Amino acid sequence: xxxxxxxxxxxxxxxxxxxxxxxxxxxxxxxxxxxxxxxxxxxxxxxxxxxxxxxxxxxxxxxxxxxxxxxxxxxxxxxxxxxxxxxxxxxxxxxxxxxxxxxxxxxxxxxxxxxxxxxxxxxxxxxxxxxxxxxxxxxxxxxxxxxxxxxxxxxxxxxxxxxxxxxxxxxxxxxxxxxxxxxxxxxxxxxxxxxxxxxxxxxxxxxxxxxxxxxxxxxxxxxxxxxxxxxxxxxxxxxxxxxxxxxxxxxxxxxxxxxxxxxxxxxxxxxxxxxxxxxxxxxxxxxxxxxxxxxxxxxxxxxxxxxxxxx
Amino acid sequence: xxxxxxxxxxxxxxxxxxxxxxxxxxxxxxxxxxxxxxxxxxxxxxxxxxxxxxxxxxxxxxxxxxxxxxxxxxxxxxxxxxxxxxxxxxxxxxxxxxxxxxxxxxxxxxxxxxxxxxxxxxxxxxxxxxxxxxxxxxxxxxxxxxxxxxxxxxxxxxxxxxxxxxxxxxxxxxxxxxxxxxxxxxxxxxxxxxxxxxxxxxxxxxxxxxxxxxxxxxxxxxxxxxxxxxxxxxxxxxxxxxxxxxxxxxxxxxxxxxxxxxxxxxxxxxxxxxxx
Numbered sequence: 001x002x003x004x005x006x007x008x009x010x011x012x013x014x015x016x017x018x019x020x021x022x023x024x025x026x027x028x029x030x031x032x033x034x035x036x037x038x039x040x041x042x043x044x045x046x047x048x049x050x051x052x053x054x055x056x057x058x059x060x061x062x063x064x065x066x067x068x069x070x071x072x073x074x075x076x077x078x079x080x081x082x083x084x085x086x087x088x089x090x091x092x093x094x095x096x097x098x099x100x101x102x103x104x105x106x107x108x109x110x111x112x113x114x115x116x117x118x119x120x121x122x123x124x125x126x127x128x129x130x131x132x133x134x135x136x137x138x139x140x141x142x143x144x145x146x147x148x149x150x151x152x153x154x155x156x157x158x159x160x161x162x163x164x165x166x167x168x169x170x171x172x173x174x175x176x177x178x179x180x181x182x183x184x185x186x187x188x189x190x191x192x193x194x195x196x197x198x199x200x201x202x203x204x205x206x207x208x209x210x211x212x213x214x215x216x217x218x219x220x221x222x223x224x225x226x227x228x229x230x231x232x233x234x235x236x237x238x239x240x241x242x243x244x245x246x247x248x249x250x251x252x253x254x255x256x257x258x259x260x261x262x263x264x265x266x267x268x269x270x271x272x273x274x275x276x277x278x279x280x281x282x283x284x285x286x287x288x289x290x291x292x293x294x295x296x297x298x299x300x301x302x303x304x305x306x307x308x309x310x311x
Numbered sequence: 312x313x314x315x316x317x318x319x320x321x322x323x324x325x326x327x328x329x330x331x332x333x334x335x336x337x338x339x340x341x342x343x344x345x346x347x348x349x350x351x352x353x354x355x356x357x358x359x360x361x362x363x364x365x366x367x368x369x370x371x372x373x374x375x376x377x378x379x380x381x382x383x384x385x386x387x388x389x390x391x392x393x394x395x396x397x398x399x400x401x402x403x404x405x406x407x408x409x410x411x412x413x414x415x416x417x418x419x420x421x422x423x424x425x426x427x428x429x430x431x432x433x434x435x436x437x438x439x440x441x442x443x444x445x446x447x448x449x450x451x452x453x454x455x456x457x458x459x460x461x462x463x464x465x466x467x468x469x470x471x472x473x474x475x476x477x478x479x480x481x482x483x484x485x486x487x488x489x490x491x492x493x494x495x496x497x498x499x500x501x502x503x504x505x506x507x508x509x510x511x512x513x514x515x516x517x518x519x520x521x522x523x524x525x526x527x528x529x530x531x532x533x534x535x536x537x538x539x540x541x542x543x544x545x546x547x548x549x550x551x552x553x554x555x556x557x558x559x560x561x562x563x564x565x566x567x568x569x570x571x572x573x574x575x576x577x578x579x580x581x582x583x584x585x586x587x
Binding site: 174 | 402418419420
């Protein structure tokens with residue numbers, strides 16, 4: 001038993017301060033991403049989330065130049081970009097996608113320039129790797145209160161707007177008739193998405209942040225038909241992939257041949273894909289069962305046995 | 312003249328009164344001087360071909376479309392079933408969740424489980440004969456089943472007036488009859504006034520108390536037999552129109568002037584003989 005534990009948790013895992021900070025920050029961020037990601041997926045805003053993640057790289061790379069925590073940079077450009085995307089308008093999907101794509105391209109271009117200056121400045125590629133692919137083991141514990149504040153804000157927005165967001169993701173018309181301002185709830189939801197991607201930019205990187213936003217939620221979508229449970233599953237899956245990813249990254253320092261650790265982000269994203277594929281397989285089985293049950297119950301009610309549906 | 316959209320809680324006779332409603336969209340007059348009233352518990356069909364202005368008129372009543380003229384709405388609020396919603400099979404929302412959102416979808420915060428809320432939802436699902444699909448994903452339901460759930464969503468907040476925008480479009484004949492019978496029953500039971508739009512009046516003939524016939528942005532309203540007559544509709548369309556009654560069904564047919572008659576209130580793709 002002890003051998004097994006030692007094989008899973010390499011020496012020093014529980015005693016390491018960077019691991020503690022990584023588990024805490026990574027865990028909180030994963031839960032936030034899972035919850036906000038649920039609404040991103042329900043509202044079909046995965047591309048917007050992806051663009052906000054990319055745009056946060058611009059601020060993240062700038063913050064290295066001026067010497068502040070990249071979290072401020074990530075959140076600054078991401079929330080500003082959310083505001084611009086809202087102003088561009090949400091009426092026509094094609095126009096929205098084009099505008100998002102153009103702003104995103106320009107933002108990444110500026111990020112390339114800043115990252116180049118970062119390299120000249122420090123003579124290393126550390127900033128580039130940290131901004132684009134994250135660096136969970138080097139998070140400074142002084143930034144934890146900021147992570148907590150951003151997390152509360154993002155989760156607070158979607159918790160307060162839970163029902164209006166749900167109803168307007170079914171139909172904007174139904175929401176408007178109930179007196180919901182679809183525009184205002186949409187804009188606030190975009191701010192929550194911007195905060196969530198900047199938080200995951202600091203853990204697994206700006207480029208990969210959408211994986212944590214969309215992946216666990218997309219997996220949860222396969223597991224339940226209840227919106228409340230989808231939130232729960234999404235948060236739990238996010239937490240599980242992050243903590244497992246941290247463990248595997250720590251253990252990988254002891255893996256042959258070289259003894260160099262692999263990046264946490266790689267493990268997190270790989271685990272997200274594995275969880276998603278597993279859920280897809282599970283859902284396939286459940287769907288077959290569901291439709292058989294539904295046919296049976298309809299048949300029983302109509303007293304006409306199992307028949308092909310019309311309509 | 313600007314529109315006065317004022318819900319008044321008085322004991323006046325009408326649930327809804329429209330007076331001189333006109334709407335211009337992009338320089339074109341979509342509705343012209345539309346006036347009619349709906350009394351409590353009345354089942355009124357809003358009939359007209361595609362593009363006649365039915366959806367615009369419903370949106371005016373809902374306060375979503377600016378218009379000139381006067382609208383008076385008395386009593387409890389308005390329930391609304393919009394035209395053809397795309398319910399995605401991927402969205403994790405059970406039929407009972409959508410009905411529940413009709414009760415409190417505008418409220419803030421996460422709802423706590425409540426026995427009385429659940430009881431209300433169960434009652435409503437029973438009323439639309441949808442108990443057996445309560446826990447199914449709405450996106451996986453058939454067109455007729457989705458329509459019943461949307462009706463439950465609209466009715467659970469106990470409105471005084473129910474507006475339905477083409478709820479029978481895209482339904483097969485069996486579901487169509489089912490939805491019409493269900494609407495007639497519930498609205499009688501709960502004393503709700505109904506304004507239901509359709510491009511085909513025949514499915515509604517057995518249950519309709521009165522008709523509002525829209526053509527070219529103008530409306531004629533009254534008891535069905537008085538409105539659906541050649542003289543009235545000819546004036547409305549601005550061309551000669553014949554009304555033919557056959558096997559308890561009504562056909563409205565305009566002369567095209569080349570010897571071929573075209574039915575005015577059918578989709579081109581709906582053969583007349585098929586929709587009995």
